[in-house]
Amino acid sequence: MSVVEAIDLHRTYRTSTGTIRRKWIDVEAVRGVSFAIEKGELFGLLGPNGAGKTTTIKMLITLLIPTSGTAKVLGHDVVKDAREVRKRIGYVFGGERGVYERLSGYDNLRYFAELYGVPPGEQKQRIASLLELVGLTGREQERTEGYSRGMKQRLHVARGLLHDPPVVFLDEPTIGLDPVGARELRATIASLVDAGKTVLLTTHYMFEADALCDRIAVINKGEIVAHGTPAQLKQNVAEGAVVEVEIFGIPEGTVERVRELPGVNAVSVEEREQAQVLIVQTPADIELTHAILGRLDGANVGRVSRREPTLEDAYVALVSSGE
Amino acid sequence: MKALRIMAFGWYFQFKAISRSPFEGLFQIIWPLFFATVAFLMFRAGTDPKTLLYASLGAAVMGMWSATSTTAGGAMQRERWHGTLEALVASPPHFSLILLPITLAMSTIGIYCLVATLLFGRFVFGIDLTVEHKVAFGVSIVGTVLSFGALGFLFAVSFVRFRAAWALGNLFEYPVWLIGGFLVPLVLLPDWVRPISWVLAPTWGMNAIRESALGGTPWPDLALCLALGVAYVTLGVLALDRVLGAARKRATLSLT
Amino acid sequence: MTAARIFAVGGLMSYRALFYWLTPMIYIPSLVVAPIFQILLMAYIGRSAGLASDEFFLVGNAIQYAAVPCLFAMMHLVGGEKFQNTLGAILVSPAPRLPLFFGRAVPVVLNGAFVAAFSLLVGSLILGVEIPGGSIPPLALVILVAAFSCTGLGLINAALALRIRESAVLSNVLFGFLLIFTGANVPLSDLPDWMQTISQWIPFTHAIEAARELVDGASASSVLDLVGRELALGAAYLAAGYLLLRFFENQGRRHATLERS
Numbered sequence: 001m002s003v004v005e006a007i008d009l010h011r012t013y014r015t016s017t018g019t020i021r022r023k024w025i026d027v028e029a030v031r032g033v034s035f036a037i038e039k040g041e042l043f044g045l046l047g048p049n050g051a052g053k054t055t056t057i058k059m060l061i062t063l064l065i066p067t068s069g070t071a072k073v074l075g076h077d078v079v080k081d082a083r084e085v086r087k088r089i090g091y092v093f094g095g096e097r098g099v100y101e102r103l104s105g106y107d108n109l110r111y112f113a114e115l116y117g118v119p120p121g122e123q124k125q126r127i128a129s130l131l132e133l134v135g136l137t138g139r140e141q142e143r144t145e146g147y148s149r150g151m152k153q154r155l156h157v158a159r160g161l162l163h164d165p166p167v168v169f170l171d172e173p174t175i176g177l178d179p180v181g182a183r184e185l186r187a188t189i190a191s192l193v194d195a196g197k198t199v200l201l202t203t204h205y206m207f208e209a210d211a212l213c214d215r216i217a218v219i220n221k222g223e224i225v226a227h228g229t230p231a232q233l234k235q236n237v238a239e240g241a242v243v244e245v246e247i248f249g250i251p252e253g254t255v256e257r258v259r260e261l262p263g264v265n266a267v268s269v270e271e272r273e274q275a276q277v278l279i280v281q282t283p284a285d286i287e288l289t290h291a292i293l294g295r296l297d298g299a300n301v302g303r304v305s306r307r308e309p310t311l312e313d314a315y316v317a318l319v320s321s322g323e
Numbered sequence: 324m325k326a327l328r329i330m331a332f333g334w335y336f337q338f339k340a341i342s343r344s345p346f347e348g349l350f351q352i353i354w355p356l357f358f359a360t361v362a363f364l365m366f367r368a369g370t371d372p373k374t375l376l377y378a379s380l381g382a383a384v385m386g387m388w389s390a391t392s393t394t395a396g397g398a399m400q401r402e403r404w405h406g407t408l409e410a411l412v413a414s415p416p417h418f419s420l421i422l423l424p425i426t427l428a429m430s431t432i433g434i435y436c437l438v439a440t441l442l443f444g445r446f447v448f449g450i451d452l453t454v455e456h457k458v459a460f461g462v463s464i465v466g467t468v469l470s471f472g473a474l475g476f477l478f479a480v481s482f483v484r485f486r487a488a489w490a491l492g493n494l495f496e497y498p499v500w501l502i503g504g505f506l507v508p509l510v511l512l513p514d515w516v517r518p519i520s521w522v523l524a525p526t527w528g529m530n531a532i533r534e535s536a537l538g539g540t541p542w543p544d545l546a547l548c549l550a551l552g553v554a555y556v557t558l559g560v561l562a563l564d565r566v567l568g569a570a571r572k573r574a575t576l577s578l579t
Numbered sequence: 580m581t582a583a584r585i586f587a588v589g590g591l592m593s594y595r596a597l598f599y600w601l602t603p604m605i606y607i608p609s610l611v612v613a614p615i616f617q618i619l620l621m622a623y624i625g626r627s628a629g630l631a632s633d634e635f636f637l638v639g640n641a642i643q644y645a646a647v648p649c650l651f652a653m654m655h656l657v658g659g660e661k662f663q664n665t666l667g668a669i670l671v672s673p674a675p676r677l678p679l680f681f682g683r684a685v686p687v688v689l690n691g692a693f694v695a696a697f698s699l700l701v702g703s704l705i706l707g708v709e710i711p712g713g714s715i716p717p718l719a720l721v722i723l724v725a726a727f728s729c730t731g732l733g734l735i736n737a738a739l740a741l742r743i744r745e746s747a748v749l750s751n752v753l754f755g756f757l758l759i760f761t762g763a764n765v766p767l768s769d770l771p772d773w774m775q776t777i778s779q780w781i782p783f784t785h786a787i788e789a790a791r792e793l794v795d796g797a798s799a800s801s802v803l804d805l806v807g808r809e810l811a812l813g814a815a816y817l818a819a820g821y822l823l824l825r826f827f828e829n830q831g832r833r834h835a836t837l838e839r840s
Contacts, residue, residue: 063412357754364759365765
C-alpha cells in the first residue's frame with residue numbers, strides 16, 4: 001500500500017470579478033492530479049508558481065476538500081478520516097506568519113506539542129532536540145516577533161516534526177532563506193528520509209528537486225505533465241541538443257520566429273548580466289544553428305554554443321509546452 | 324482526561340499571548356471605566372436608595388462583558404490574520420477543544436476589568452468594598468468568566484463568515500448590559516424582555532456575584548449560569564463541524 | 580467661485596471616501612442599532628437610579644452618540660488619505676486648502692446629524708417621549724450644529740491621529756469623555772464644579788441643553804444663544820484642527836514623516 005495516494009484530484013475555486021456587478025468565475029486550480037508515494041521516498045512536486053502545488057498539498061493535509069477525486073494517507077481518506085490523517089502527518093508551510101508573535105519560540109512549540117499529543121514526559125527532550133536540529137537552540141526563549149524570516153521558517157520545520165510523524169509534507173520550504181540556510185534545510189530534509197520518514201516536497205527550484213528527490217512529478221497548470229526519477233526526466237530530453245545564443249538586446253518577436261523553425265522543440269530566454277541568452281532545444285541529429293541565427297534579424301550576437309541538455313531544460317520544455 | 328489537558332494548555336498559552344498586547348489590554352480596561360464613572364455619578368445624584376456598591380458591581384461586570392463581546396466574535400478572524408488558523412485546524416484535536424480555550428482566555432481578561440472597576444470605585448468614589456460571602460464571590464466570578472467564554476465561543480462560531488466580525492461583537496455590548504440587568508433590576512424591564520434575560524448566562528452570573536457580595540444566596544444563580552454556559556458550548560460544537568467543513572470547501576481558512 | 584467648486588467637489592469625494600469603509604455590515608450595527616441601545620440603556624439606568632426623566636436621557640444620548648460617526652469618519656478621512664499616500668499630493672496641490680478640507684467635512688457633519696436624528700426619533704417612539712411638532716425644525720438645526728461642533732473636534736483628533744499610532748483608542752477615549760462631561764447622562768448641576776467648567780468648553784453641552792429645552796416646549800428664539808455658543812465652539816475647533824494639520828504637514832515635510840505606513 002502506498003503511503004500517499006492521490007487519485008484524480010480536482011479542485012475548483014470560485015472567485016468574483018468586479019465590485020458593482022459581480023461576476024462569478026470558476027478557476028480550476030487542480031485538474032486531475034494522480035500520483036502515489038511509497039514508504040521512505042522523498043517525492044518532489046515540481047512546478048512554476050500558480051501550477052497548483054500548494055492546492056494539491058493542502059488537499060492532502062486535509063485543509064481543503066477536493067472538488068472531486070480522492071486522496072489517502074496511510075490508508076485513511078483525507079476527507080472522511082481527516083482526524084486519523086492529521087495525527088500521522090506533519091506539515092511545514094513556512095512564511096512570515098503562522099506563529100504566535102507574542103509567545104516565545106519555545107512556547108509556540110509547547111502549545112503545538114500539546115495539540116499533537118506528544119507525551120508530557122517526552123516533550124522537553126523532543127523540543128530540545130528539534131531546536132538543535134533546526135539550529136534555534138539558545139533563541140527559543142525570545143518572542144517570535146523578533147525572529148528573522150529564516151528563523152520563523154526553521155521554527156515551522158521544528159513544529160512540523162514535534163510528534164515524529166511518519167509522513168511529512170513541505171511546501172516550498174527553502175523560499176526566502178539565504179543560501180546557507182537553504183542548504184542546511186535541504187540536508188535536514190534528506191536526513192528525514194534517512195530516518196525512515198516519507199516526504200512530499202513542493203518546490204519550483206529545479207536543482208533542489210534534482211538534488212533531493214527520489215522521484216519527481218512535474219505539475220503545470222493543474223496537471224501532471226511528467227513524472228519519474230530525475231534520471232528518467234533527463235532521458236526525455238537526452239536525445240536532443242541545446243543551442244545557446246548570447247544576444248545583446250533581443251529584438252521583438254524573435255522567440256516566436258525561432259520557435260517556428262521546423263525541428264525546434266522549445267525556446268526560452270534567460271537573463272544573464274549584460275545580455276540575454278536564447279536557449280533552443282532541438283533534436284540531436286539536426287543542425288539548426290545557422291537557421292536560428294538567420295532568424296535573429298541582425299541583432300548583436302555574442303557567443304554561440306551547443307551543449308547537452310540538463311534537467312533544467314527538461315523542466316522548461318515541460319512547463320512551456322502549455323503556452 | 325486528554326481533552327481537558329489540551330484545553331488547559333490552550334487556555335494558558337492563548338491567555339499569555341493576549342495579555343501581552345499592552346495597549347489593547349490597557350484600553351480594554353479603560354473603556355468600561357467611562358461607563359462606570361457615569362453610573363457612579365448617576366446613582367450618587369439619584370434618589371433611589373440602592374447602594375453604590377450595587378453600581379460598582381454592575382459596572383464591574385459590564386467591564387467583564389465588554390472584554391468578551393468586543394473580542395470573542397473575531398476570534399477565528401484573529402487566527403486567520405496571524406496565519407495560525409490553518410495550523411490549528413490541521414491539528415488532530417476537535418476544533419472546539421482549540422477554540423473554546425481561546426474565547427475563555429479572552430473572557431479571563433475580564434477579570435482585570437472587574438478588578439480595575441472595583442478599585443476605581445473604591446479610590447475615586449470611595450465605594451466601600453465589603454463582600455459578605457467571600458468564597459462564593461470568588462467562585463461566582465470564575466463561573467461568570469467561564470459562561471462568558473462559552474457565550475463568546477458561540478459568537479466566534481456564528482460570526483466566522485463575517486469579515487467585520489468585530490462590528491457584530493460590538494453590537495452585543497449594550498444590549499447585554501441592559502438585558503442582563505447589570506445596573507437595572509429586571510423588574511423595570513418590559514415583561515416580554517424578561518424571558519430573553521433568563522436565557523442569558525450573564526444575567527445569572529451578575530446575580531450570583533451580587534448575591535454573594537450583598538449577602539444573599541448565589542448558588543442557584545450560579546448553577547443556572549453554568550448550565551447555560553454548557554448549553555452554549557453544545558450549540559457551538561454542533562455548528563462548528565458544519566462551519567469548518569464549509570470553510571474547507573470554500574478555501575477560506577487562509578487569507579490567500 | 581473656484582473655492583465654492585472645490586468645496587463641493589471635495590465634499591463629493593469625501594462622500595465616497597466615507598462609504599468605502601462604511602459597509603452596511605458596519606454601518607447598521609454601529610450607527611443605527613448601537614445608539615438606540617445606548618439611549619435605552621441610559622434611560623433605564625436613570626429609572627433604576629431614580630434620576631431625571633426618559634426625555635433627559637433620550638436627548639442627551641442621541642446627540643452624544645453623534646460623536647461616533649463624527650470622530651471616526653473624520654479620522655478615516657484624514658488617516659485614510661495618508662494610508663493611500665495621497666495626502667502628500669493634496670497638500671502640495673495648488674488648490675486653496677480651506678475650501679478643500681471643509682468641503683470634505685460636510686458629509687461627515689450630515690452623516691452625524693442623521694445618526695443623531697434617527698436615534699432620537701426611534702428612541703422617542705420606544706420610550707413614549709413626545710416631541711412637540713413645532714420643535715422639530717429648530718431641533719434639526721440644533722442637531723446639525725451639534726454634529727458640526729463635534730466634527731471640528733474630529734478634525735483635531737484626526738490631525739493628532741497622524742502622529743499617534745493607536746488613534747482608534749484616542750477616539751474612544753474622547754467618546755467616553757463626552758459621555759461624562761456633556762451632561763448627557765448626569766444633570767450639570769450634579770457634577771462637581773471643575774467638571775462643570777470643562778463642560779462649557781466641549782462639543783454637545785450647549786446643544787444638548789438647547790435640545791432638551793426645545794423638547795420641553797421652549798421657543799426657538801429662547802435657545803438661540805446656546806446654539807450660537809455651540810456654533811462658535813465648533814468653528815474654533817475646526818480652525819484649531821486645520822492649523823494643527825498644517826503644523827504637522829510642515830513638520831512632516833521637515834522630518835520626512837508625512838507618509839507613515
